[in-house]
Amino acid sequence: MGFSPRSGSQTDMDQFVRYAQAAERGKVQLLFIADTPVLDVDLDHHAPHHMVDPLLILTVLARETERIGLVTTASTTFTEPYNLARQFKALDVISHGRAGWNAVTTSDPAAAANFGATIPPRAEKYERAHEVIQIVQALWGSWEKDAWLLDVNGKRFADMDKIQPVNLQGKHTASRGPLPIPPSEQGQPVIFQAGGGSYGLELAGRYASGVYANPYTIEDAQTQRQVLGDAAKRAGRDPDEVKMLAGFMPTIAPSRQAALQRRRFLDEVVDLNQRVRYLGAMIGLPLGPAQLDEPLTADQLADAKPSPHDPRSDRALAVAREGWTLRDVLAHGVIDYHPVVAGTATDVADHMQQWFEAGACDGYSIAVDSYHDGFVDQVVPILQERGLFHDDYEGPTLRENLGAHEQYGLDPRLTTPARQ
Structure with missing residues (x-):
């Protein structure tokens, strides 16, 4: 790891x-x-x-x-x-x-x-x-x-x-x-x-x-x-x-809602105008910053189609269909280059266990968010209790x-x- x-x-x-x-x-x-x-x-x-x-x-x-x-x-x-x-x-x-x-x-x-x-x-x-x-x-x-x-x-x-x-x-x-x-x-x-x-x-x-x-x-x-x-x-x-x-x-917080709020805060330092346009390209819609704090309309949802060239597009459209504002859709991490897990320490541990037991990887490269907290003190003990991670270095x-x-x-x- x-x-x-x-x-x-x-x-x-x-x-x-x-x-x-x-x-x-x-x-x-x-x-x-x-x-x-x-x-x-x-x-x-x-x-x-x-x-x-x-x-x-x-x-x-x-x-x-x-x-x-x-x-x-x-x-x-x-x-x-x-x-x-x-x-x-x-x-x-x-x-x-x-x-x-x-x-x-x-x-x-x-x-x-x-x-x-x-x-x-x-x-x-x-x-x-x-x-x-x-x-x-x-x-x-x-x-x-x-x-x-x-x-x-x-x-x-x-x-x-x-x-x-x-x-x-x-x-x-x-x-x-x-x-x-x-x-x-x-x-x-x-x-x-x-x-x-x-x-x-x-x-x-x-x-x-x-x-x-x-x-x-x-x-x-x-x-x-x-x-x-x-x-x-x-x-x-x-x-x-x-x-x-x-x-x-991972973005780790006491609840999934708190984790999403934390990601909204972190997104304030990135160019959301550019990201919302990119989101539009992923789901086949001309989106702009004026709609950042609104969900997709019924007409937009009817016209939306995930890009066959981007494996993230299906999830991006699925999250948008849940009725979130575009700002919140982006906060879910749908256009990030790795899967985003925004939730509790247990949610993060569950993601790691599911992928590992499915033979999807040998380990992980974890890009923690800017707070740099939660993983070592909250997730690692759960993984150790489940027998998925070592208690000490091999050498x-x-x-x-x-x-x-x-x-x-x-x-x-x-x-x-x-x-x-």
Whole structure:
């Protein structure tokens, strides 16, 4: 199970520390900070997404926590493998084996422009991603596990015969190596992946131990999990090695009505005018801000049709048919990118139990709301009482706590070539 911060002061490290320590108190396996290398929102109307480099934030958190995993995103498209390998291995050593890398490609042209480049064709972008991940893993394994001697008196710090260059040359990138960093307590960072499509699925199936997924229904999640397992099999791996983490967004309050009121309050900081128009596109109606505090009319309900291209549309129309104002329809979370559970701690626990027991996921990526309260102290005890969540960490490293397979350097099982 992983936590993802959503908003608040993006430059207040004390707040990040409080948040991470609370999650660790709840025995949450990892903290995930997303990243996009671009200013991607209008700050006149939206809270910022990523203001501080997440690797620096996680380095701060590594010194203020003991067990929780520390995972962030870094692009394979515009970052060289040596930089990635060094930065994440450094975080892994600093945190004593708790680092993870969410390896993704970049698709935003504005982000590409920050690197003086354009987005390459999709096939080329993923071809480079395979090269980057393989070179990074080789660099992580460029020290044998017992190479680090640290014999200060004998002035022999490492056995140089056990530290070797990798000398890898691909079509798009290369590295000689080795890294100047010894193994961590878990050997090397754990790889995660996020992103859909056949190319992203192959990337996840070959390399990832955890996959961030965005299913909106149990049926969709079951399908995604099966397809992910099939991709792992094709790569020569055990499907159980790839854990699918389904995202959802809880808002916890003493009652469902209080939770809905809380979400209305949180929505005051977002651009509801834009969101109501988006809602209209989902259900086939020209909606605008003038109708925010009114429900759909009988004529509108008769004309409304859920978009076949958006899995959230059926629920959006179903909530609208209950007679809520459009402001309240939006407060139900019908256009959020994860399922929203607005209710009591028991409601949230029930959602998690239902999905897990249906085989819809291996765990969760939880984007808690801006209050950052309720989950650890209210939901976790319910899950523990039901025998669905552990009472303590399995060990000191992320690899142990995620149940990830042991790996150091390149995975020797990946003998079949990646898609070209």
